[in-house]
Amino acid sequence: MEDLKQRVRKEILQLKPYIPGKHMEELKRELGISEIIKLASNENPLGPSKRSIEAMKRAAETAHIYPDSYNYHLKKALAEKYNLREKQLILGNGSDELIKLIAETFLAEGDEIIMPDPSFSEYEFASTLMGAQCIKVPTKDFRVDVNAIRAKIGPRTKLVFLCNPNNPTGTIVTRKEMDEFIDRLPGGTILVLDEAYCEYVTSDDYPDGIEYIRQGKDVIVLRTFSKVYGLAGLRIGYGISSEEIIDMIQRVKEPFNINSIAQAGALESLKDEIQITRSREMVEKGKKYLYHALTHMGLTYVPTEANFLLINVNRDSQEVFQELLKRGVIIRTGDIFGLPDYIRVTIGTMEQNERFISALKEVLLKLTNSAQKRASS
Ligand SMILES: Cc1ncc(COP(=O)(O)O)c(C=O)c1O
Incomplete structure (x- = not known):
């Protein structure tokens, strides 16, 4: 093992394996439960649109042919x-792959990236992989602190990653904040704007990242088919930037990174406006229900612009996670984000939301009772 450690690139030893949300099949096997709801990875419980499914079935017929690499x-x-040129676009095997491709394109040892903390872990993973330094700037009252981020930008800062709305807080950087931030971005720094959840935003203050690209700013926007389009299992996302920046990233990409079934499913999903509207409405309704129920339970949460909610459970979130798991509800613990008293929950269908709230009530009561018992014995 020691010998192997000497042989791998030193950056590899610094990487922590990604901890994915628990898979439903795994849990069913472990706990012997048949009805499980997964509210851990911000997927769309409505699933892919019917039109997408049909297109994917058709594409399966020609799966023996390599996909269109363009x-x-x-x-x-x-x-x-979006009224853009095709050369301003790049497709990725999930926006995850695009984050890695961007890091591979721009980062080397000695470079720096800046990201908010907490935020999406892949930014740190990709920069560490390339031997770059990841500077994490704490959020302020759960909001991305753009002023503090700007203050950290130096001559080595190649990339700034902003996730808008931010995962896991669900908060947004407003248009005014973003305008100012981008106006003062120094020449050598590219802003990567991860807008994975943009379709769920309802605030009028939300900036559309593509506008900055139209203005010729050094910005890369990342979007995905995994969230509102309900296609997380296909692994497909896209990046938008200037033709010059896209050309550079394109050089790093594997030719056949997007399989033909994913291309067909994603294309058809773009045409199904009804599915998108239904998904947005579901999240809006779910959000109102959860806000109301949590307030009633005396719990606080961070108001969200995305399809997930960060909730303060006032106790070790690992305990809450384990108890919810026993009741067939999978959520994310906040400890991975440095918020051990918080849980992050995907807003689901009304049935799922109700089940989550009823399980949470049971769990919190149980944990309070056992804490009281421990204290009095
Ligand atoms: C902020 C953010 N960016 C990117 C992704 C990855 O999306 P994809 O499935 O397109 O790789 C996620 C997934 O949870 C995310 O939360």
């Missing part, structure tokens, strides 16, 4: 949707 139809559709 992603022609999808790029064309996205370029039309």
Whole structure:
């Protein structure tokens, strides 16, 4: 083992394996439960649109042929949707892959990236992999502190990652804040704006990252088919930037990173406006219900612009997680984000939300009772 450690790149030893949300099948096996709800990875419980499913079935018929490495139809559709040129687009095997490709394109040892803390862990993973330094700037009252981030930008800062709305807090950087931040971004620094949850935002103050690209700013916008489009299992996301920046990232990409079934499913999902509207409405309704129920339970939460909610459970979130798990509800603990008293919960269908609240009530009561018993014995 020691010998092996000498042989791998030193950056590899610094990487912590990604801890994925618990898979439903795994849990069913472990606990012998048949009905499980997964509210841990901000997926869309409505699933893919029917039109997407049909398109994927058709694409399966030609699975013996390599996929289109240019992603022609999808790029064309996205370029039309956003009024961009196709060369301003790159498709990734999930936006996860794009984060890694961007790091591989721009980062080397001695470089720095800046990201908010807490935020999406892949930014740190990708920069560490490339031997770059990751500077984490704490959020302020759960909001990304753009002024503090700006203050940290130095000559080595190649990339700043901003997740808007931020995962796990669900808060947004407003248009005014973003305008000012981008206006003062120094020449050598590119802003990567991860807008994985943008379709769920309802605030009028939310900036559309693509506008900055139209203005010629050094910005890369990342979006995904995994969230509102309900296609997380296909692994497909896209990046938007200037033709020059996209050309550089394109050089690093594997030719066939997007399989043909994913291309077909994603393309069709763009056309299904009804599915998107239904998904947004579900989250809005769910959000109102959860806010009300949590307030009634005396719990606080961070108001969200995304399809997840950060809740203060006032006790070790690992305990809450384990107890919820026994009741067939999978959530995320806040300890991975440095928030041990918080849980992050995906807003689901009304049935799922109700089940979550009823399980949470039971769990908190049980944990309070056992704490009291311990204290009095
Ligand atoms: C902020 C953020 N960016 C990117 C991703 C990854 O999305 P994809 O499934 O497209 O890789 C996630 C997934 O949870 C996310 O929360």
